[in-house]
Amino acid sequence: MKKSLLIICVLLFEILNLYSIENYPAGARSLALSHSFISMPDVWATFHNQAGLAGFQSISSGVFYESKFQVDELSLIAGATILPVKGGVFGISFFQFGKGPFKENKIGLAFAKKISEKLSAGIQLDYLSQTFPENERSKGFATFEGGIIFSPVKDLFLGAHVFNPILGGIESPAGKQKMPAVFRVGGHYNFDDTVLITFETEKNTDNPFLFKSGIEFSPVENLALRFGVSGKPIKYTAGIGYSTGKLTTDIGFSYHGNLGVTPSVSVQFSL
Secondary structure, eight states, X not given: OHHHHHHHHHHHHHHHTTTOOOOOOOOHHHHHTTTOOTTOOSGGXXXXXXXXXXXXXXXXXXXXXXXXXXXXXXXXEEEEEEEEETTEEEEEEEEEEOOTTOEEEEEEEEEEEXXXXXXXXXXXEEEEEEEOTTOSSOEEEEEEEEEEEEEEETTEEEEEEEEOTTOOEEEEXXXXXXXXXXXXXXXXXXXXXXXXXXXXXXXXXXXXXEEEEEEEEOSSTXXXXXXXXXXXXXEEEEEEEEEETTEEEEEEEEEETTTEEEEEEEEEEEO
16 A cells, blocks of 8 residues: 555656656666666667767667556656767667656667777767647757767776756746756776676766666676666666577666666667
8 A cells, every 4th residue: 555655656746747858768787787887888878878889890779668666657668779880880769758648758869989999989969859648749859968988997997978968958838848967977897707897976967966886797608697776865776687699688677665666678689
C-alpha cells in the first residue's frame, strides 16, 4: 500500500512537471554503473559524451528499454546507430519517454573525431520535443551538446561534457520553459582486463552536484558484473552483461529505497 501511494505521488509529480523536459541517459551498462559513463567508448556515448564514438571502426547499433519503478507510463525506449566514415564517426540517436497523451522525445545527430592519439572530441545537434494532452501537435526546440575524452596515461581516461549550454527551452501552454544546462566531468581506469572503475560528477544548473561511481568485473571471458552508487539521494545500481560474437546484451537495475526497482535492458550489435 505504501509503495502504491509513493508511485502515485511520482506520477503526480511527472504530471505537474509536464513542461520540464529532461535529457534522459540510455544504456543498461551505463545504468548499472550509476550512469558514471562520461569517458566510456560505447554505442550509448551518443547519450553521454559523443567523444566516446571516435574509436569506432565498424557500423554499430543498439536498442534500449527502461521501466522506471516498473510503471508502464514512465517507460523509456531509445536507439542509436554509429557509422564510421573517413575522417571521423557519425552517430544518430533517439529516445521516447512516456506513453499515452504525454511524451518526451529527442533526436540527435553526432560527429566525433580523434584529434590525436590521446584526445578525442565530439559534438551533437539535438531536437527535443513534448506532446501535450491538450495539443494535437508536439512542441520542441533545438540545442546542442559536446565533449572531449583525454588519456593522460595508459589505462586512465578523463572526460568532460556539456549539454544545452545555450539554455534552450520549449514553448508550452504554461509559457516558455528553459531547459537547464548540464555539465559532467569524470573518467574511468582499467586496472587490467578484468576490473574497471568509473567516477563522475554532474552539475545541473537547476540542481546541486551529483556524484556517481561504478565498478565492472569480468570474472570470465565475455561476462561482466557491474555495481554502482550515486547520491544524494543515495541510489544503488547493478547489472550484468554478456557478449557473443558481434552481439552484446546488458541488463541493469537501479534501486530507490522507497519506490523500488527500475529494470532496463539493452542490446548492441556490430557489423
